[in-house]
Amino acid sequence: MATETSKAERWQRYYQETGARPPRETLLFALDRFEDEGREPGFAVDLGCGNGRDTVEMLRRGWRVLAVDAQESAVAGLAERPDLPPVGELQTLVSRFAGARWPEVDLVNSSFALPLCPAADFHATWRRIVASLKPGGRFSGHWFGPNDDWVGDPSITHLERNEAEEMLAGLEVEHFREEEDDSVTPRGTPKHWHIFHIVAQKGRAA
Numbered sequence: 299m300a301t302e303t304s305k306a307e308r309w310q311r312y313y314q315e316t317g318a319r320p321p322r323e324t325l326l327f328a329l330d331r332f333e334d335e336g337r338e339p340g341f342a343v344d345l346g347c348g349n350g351r352d353t354v355e356m357l358r359r360g361w362r363v364l365a366v367d368a369q370e371s372a373v374a375g376l377a378e379r380p381d382l383p384p385v386g387e388l389q390t391l392v393s394r395f396a397g398a399r400w401p402e403v404d405l406v407n408s409s410f411a412l413p414l415c416p417a418a419d420f421h422a423t424w425r426r427i428v429a430s431l432k433p434g435g436r437f438s439g440h441w442f443g444p445n446d447d448w449v450g451d452p453s454i455t456h457l458e459r460n461e462a463e464e465m466l467a468g469l470e471v472e473h474f475r476e477e478e479d480d481s482v483t484p485r486g487t488p489k490h491w492h493i494f495h496i497v498a499q500k501g502r503a504a
């Protein structure tokens with residue numbers, strides 16, 4: 299219990315630090331592609347929404363969004379944001395990925411969240427993500443590579459680049475950027491990051 303409490307407190311500090319930051323580049327890329335295709339705003343799920351830096355951008359562009367996070371404080375903080383746009387439509391769900399269910403969607407966004415679970419949950423969730431994408435739907439988000447400092451923590455999933463590419467094989471990869479960087483986490487801990495930035499689209503004939 300004490301562990302769960304301190305975990306919640308750590309996340310709360312993370313949300314205070316990052317919640318007001320701009321949306322992720324991967325989300326912007328995906329939303330811009332939908333607009334380039336002349337498509338109306340659709341329905342998205344934001345897995346691991348945190349305090350909603352990406353969710354707010356989707357709403358601002360008129361999307362309906364189901365924002366999912368295991369931390370109650372994340373969802374509560376999102377729902378109370380003073381800058382929630384008057385357009386779009388927000389639904390929220392407090393759940394771990396393994397227990398979360400969502401309908402068919404146009405976009406699954408998961409920024410810096412999906413790798414934060416053990417490998418079995420990560421892969422099961424990825425299969426559900428792909429299955430839930432409508433033809434022409436997109437995934438935008440981030441996975442962690444093998445040189446990341448958190449390798450060895452069994453609660454976090456890391457992928458070799460070829461494993462990541464194999465997982466994306468059934469989709470059209472529109473954006474794949476590999477980043478290695480020495481910086482500090484939002485909580486101030488020095489870290490070597492190894493990140494795959496991904497946007498991929500399910501075929502329209504799928």
Ligand SMILES: C[S@@+](CC[C@H](N)C(=O)[O-])C[C@H]1O[C@@H](n2cnc3c(N)ncnc32)[C@H](O)[C@@H]1O
Nearest residue numbers: 346347348367368369394395409410411414415
């Ligand atoms: C690093 S934060 C990222 C938040 C936001 N997407 C962003 O880009 O800033 C990761 C979020 O994923 C959530 N999360 C991590 N593992 C999860 C899981 N297994 N199920 C549901 N949410 C999870 C955490 O509670 C946290 O809010």
